[in-house]
Each structure stands twice: as structure tokens, then as C-alpha cells.
Amino acid sequence: MAERQPETSPQEENTPLLDQYIDCAKKFIDLAKDLGHIKGANKLQRMCKSELKYLQSLRTSPADVSGNHLKSSNLSHYTGCLHAAYNAPQVTQILSPFSLEGRTENLVVDVVANQGYTWIKVIARKAQALHLVWAGRGQFGERDLVKQARDYIHCADHHPVHFQKPKVHFAFYNQVTHPMAVCLERLGISVSGERVPVDDATTNQISLACVSSDEDSEASDSDSEDYRGNRTDLGQDGFSPSSGGRFAADKTSLKSCSDLNCDISTSFITQSKSDCVFSEMNLLHTLIFSLPSFVCLSDKASGYSEVGIERVNLDITTLITLVSSVTHDGCHFEFSEKILALQAAEERQEPVLPKLKKFLQGKVMYVCRTALEDFRSILDTLGGLKEKERAEKLLSQVTIVDDDPSDRTMEMPYSLRIKERSKIIFGTGDKLRAVTVTANSSFVRAAQHQGVSYAVYLHPSRALTEEKEKSAVPFSPTD
Template sequence: MECNMYMCDTEYEKIIELGNLLLKLLDSIPSSIKGSNKLKSKIQQEIFCLEKAKQANRLKKEHISSSNLHHYEAFVNCVIKDPNCVSILELFHLDSDLVGKKKIYVDIVTEQRTKWIKVVARNPKALSQIFKGEGDYQQKSIIDHAEEYLECAKQNAVLFKPPVVEFYFASGIEIDLAEELSSIGIFISGNILGVDCENEQKALELLKIEPYQLNRDVNRLNLDVPTMIAYVSALTNGHADRKVRGKVLSQQAESERKFPVKPILDDVFKGKELYACETAVSNFKSIVDILGGEGEKKRTEELLSRITVVNDVPYTKLKIKGYPSGCIYS
């Protein structure tokens, strides 16, 4: 659709001004927030495309009305209002039975990584129509995106719990769709449309995230071999004053006299469930059997009685010197 020259110029100037303002706002956010350059690049690309269309006299009203700068405006505002933002457009990986491996870019990671936010600036009626199957053929609905986010969150847990997933609707969302999203585990922020006296309380509940849902108090500890050895060692159990041979042992004894390890570990272990994998326990027992004294062997038995031994689960995605970590190296 061609637009009136004066109106088109005015709208063009406004949208370019908006883009430049967003870039300035991103320059003002803390440098500790990762990913801001990604968002800057996307904004710069939008400005470039509009400028190019203008210079070639091909600028249409649709170029301005459908510009992603409107979405990025909501995005930047959301980042600025969140004092706990950690990263922007962070890449996570989803391993799905339906689509295989897929990259998921989370708009905003916040609250010490325990919360993910997706910014949605689309027209609320269009969102509802697509959800009802009235969109283009095979067009993904907001529910489809939500399910991917939730599954990805499960696969990228923070201290044993998946991050809370919140969808922020900058232009609002109709209450029926908001309820559908809430029913699968999505938290809603933004204006909920179509609310009357009967469902006002329900709408308020949709907008509420309880503090406990972001809480990550850890009550499980996974112990490694050095930690278990430090806990049962004679050196850390009242014998740091004895003379020992070797420079390394002398340094460890001196460190133990200044900063006793056992009280620290006792404090860390207090009220916690202790776990260790089969290989760690096997290696620990072998070391104590070969090098340990009677006292150390007794303390080893006491410690192992408190530990739940779990199966080894090699993390095959991690590569060491080009080889998967689950491999056996010769």
C-alpha cells in the first residue's frame, strides 16, 4: 500500500527516531547484562532496511507498520524496567522428540537465571485467531512457542529446578488465551483484555508470580572425591599440628591450622541430602583403602552411610579435546 508522501515521511521520521532512541537506551544499561550487542544489531538492521527502502523510493506504509522496531521498543522497555536482568537473547538448546535439536533464544534471562521472559508485541486479536487455527497454514501459535519454552526450561534447570517462564504481552492478551497459557505453566504479564467482574480475580492470579517459585534454596549436595577426602582426612580431623613430610603436605597442614576445613564442611552439609556418583565413591574408597589409616577408614564408613550413591550419567554433549565426555580414552 502506497502512502501519502507527507504522512509517510512523518511516520518514517518517527520510526527512525524510535530506532535511534532504542540504541541509546541500550547503551545506558549495565555492561554486566550479556547480549545487548545482539539486540543492537537487530535494531540497526531494521533501521538500515527502512533507510534503504526510503532511498530507493520503495517505502510503503506496511514497511513502517510491520517494522520489528515496535517489538524491540517493548523489548528494550522490559529490559530497562527489570533491575535483575542477567542476559538478553541468550541461546539455549532444546532436544525435542518431535523436531530434534533446536536453538531457542530466550529474550530476557533474569532473577539470577531462575526466570525467563519472552516479549510478545503482536496484536492480541491476531494471537487469539492463530490459536484458534485461523492463521496461515502451519503457522505456530503462541501455545506452540510456550510449549517449546517450557520444555527447554526443563532441560536447562537452575539448581535442580526449571526456570519460571513468563510471557510479557506489550499490546495485551485476551483472557481466554491467557488462561490457556497459564494452564500449561506460563506466567503472564501485561494487560489482560476482556476482563469483567466475574473473572477479575482470576485475571489478577494470572499476573502473579509468588516469590517461592523463584526460590532456589539447595537441599541436595553432590560430593566429589576431593571433598570426601578432605572430610575424612586425619589432617582435617585434629592432626594438623603433627609434623608431616613434603612441601605440599606442610602447606596443607599450615592452611588447615589457619582455616580449618571440617567445620566449614559440617556447616555446608547441615540439613542437606548428600549424594555422590558410583565412580566418585569407588575412587574415594580405593584411595582410602590404599592410603588411609584406621581413623580415616572409620570416618569413611560413617560418611558413606550418609551418602546416597547414584548411577553415573556421562554428559555426552561436553567434549574434551574433541572427544565426547562419555567416551573411554585409551
């Protein structure tokens, strides 16, 4: 009689996979750390560390490690966030919150690319499951991607970058059905990821749901009227009652894939050097089906630049910076005032004017009367002779306009960082649809917290220093 082999427990079966998850989480922490120069990367790193802690707790847990424990991991989503951050062009932010009118919570954009002009949403859920939710077969409270897409579009409308609405891009890491991709593109969203047909199992679930709904609708005339009304509402969202709630133009829209916004399908073959980092992790094949390409965003990136900016609104801080002695070779002094000494040291390390003048070149410069009057007052009190001469030359090149702040600016409540003068200056630039050039980053952040995002060009702050040079000591670099 053959010797009976000992049974393998579920925990023993899942332990090797758990070890792979833990190893993957550790690598993700290192990848996020390497993105430290991007705003929000530290947040992603903390989330990966939290995930690692959770996975490590499963290893020591007395309870069996089930497949459901691993399925609840967020590693799939973090995979997408990291991959997009490494491969999308000109990434400036990761996991960036944006206020959305009508919602108490902020909308979090996974990756902000193209210097702010593109918002990328990472989708790691499997295509067929997403399709079922879209068809109304999801769990109670689940919102389908089309509704989420409208939130993104609406939010982007309220957060323009240099008065251009950011483009929204959905990156699918576990495939997307053809009908859903087409529907999203009709809303104006670009889509990348492997496109697949709706499988038989999903089609059957939708069909059974429709049959059940039809039977229920025959129970009473009033219920029937409500049902037809709901179907009409679905049709307005791009659904077809005759196809069980699916997109009406599926057949015609799929006959030619050349019209689609982005790549039709992307296998696990790497698209860039950065992809190699991800494809080398064997676990990723269980987390995601494919790595989307962001080539379409790179092609569009050239259309988003400072070239399209024609008007600029100069803040008081910028006027001072443009005429200050410290920005005109007056940085080689040791000032007794700590703030002036710091600005001089920064100026010796990295001068402000070259970048600032390059940005202003060829643009129409505006100054509102409040900014002008306060600038002149500061100049008369603190300015030196040469600083005053530079100021007169500068002001002869700008257009003076009356104070005329935008409505959304004046509706902002006052606070410690949101004051009348700043509201007038930034609001006038907003009304002019001009980019406000400023060193007042605290007002910009405070306004963002109030849900108002301004088109700004930020630069380091500089003070008037010519008169202070009289009591300063020439700077002597140490070996």
C-alpha cells in the same frame, strides 16, 4: 478560483514517522548498551543496530517509503525485550537459546529472569490478530500461541535450574484477548498485559469461517466425518465446537478476574522508574498499546533461591580450591608460572572462599569415588603439607558415594571437552539431584551444546600453590 494545493506524496507523509522510528532505534541501542552486564544484551544491541541500518536505508531509497515498510520493522518486539529486561526481577539472560527435543532450531527465550527460574516470552503482535490465528484463521504455517506455549513448557522441562523447572511467563505489549489469556493460564503459564474482549470484527471472521466450513462439510459424508474428528481434536486443546472453535469455558472463567495469575490490564501509565524511559518516547504509542507489569514475578522471586538446595556434589576443581594455599592467604606471592600469577592476582582482587563457603554452608556435601581418587592423586603429587592437612579435614566432612552417572549423561557423545572423568563426576551429581560445584565451565558449556543442562554452581579456578611458594617472590604492591 482557489489555487490548487500540491498533493503530498506517500513518502512525504511517512518521512516524519520514519524519522521517529530512526530516533527510537538509536535510543534502543543506548538502552541495550546499558544492559551490557547481562548475557545476550550485546546480541540485542546488534539487532537494534541492524534495524537502524534498515530504517536509514529507507530514507535514501529511491522508492517511496510505504506504511508497509514501517510495519515490517522489528521495533515493537525490541521494545518488549528491552522493557522486560529493565523491569523483570533478577534478569540473567536476554535472547537466550535453549535446545528443544524434536526441533533442529533452538527455542529462543526473550528474557530469563528470577536468576533463571522464569522464562519471559515477549509478544508484540496485536491481540485480535493473535486471536484469529488461535481460531485457525491465520496464514498458512502460522503457529498459534497455545502451541508455542506447549513448546516453552516442554523445553523448560528439559532445562531445570537447580532441579526446578523454570516458570513460563507471556508478556503482551499489544493486548491479549480474555479467552486466550485464560487458556494460557490453564496450561500453567502466567500472563501479563492489558486484557480485552474479542471484538466484533474478529468474531465475524471466525463465524464466517465456521459457516463456510459447515457448508463444505455437507458436500460428502466422508468429509463430514473428517470435519467432526478435527473438531474433537480442537476440543482436547480447550476449544468448544459450539463456540466456533473458541475456548469452552470463556463465560464462566471471565466472571471473576481475581483468579487470574497476573495483572488484568495495564494502561500506558508507568509502573516503575524504568517505564519512564519508554513512555517518554511518543512513537511507542504506535508500536505498543501498554507496558505489562512484572509485579507478579517479583512476588514469586522470593520462592526461588539457593535456600532450597540441600545437596551439593564437589568436583575435583572445587576440592582443590577449598584446600589451596592461594585461597588461604597464599596469594601474596609473585609466581613465575603465568597461570598461578594470574590466579594470585585474581584472589587478591576478589577472594573465592567467602562466596564458596557461604554457598556450601548447611548443605550435605557429596564426592564420588572418581573425583576422590583423582583429587588424592593430584594432592600427593603437587600438594604441600598444609594443603594435605586441609584436605583430610575437608574429606572428613563429605559423604563418599560410588560412581553412578545419570543415563542422559552417559548418552552424551565424547568430545574434546566432554571426557569420561567429567561425565562420571557431573553425571553422579545429576543422579543424586545435587548441585555440582565446579570451576569446569568448559564442560558445562559443552554439555549445554549437546542439550544437557546441569545444575551447577560455578566458581573461579584455583591451583595447589604451597610448593610453588618456595620459588616465588613476595608480592609488593606498586603505588
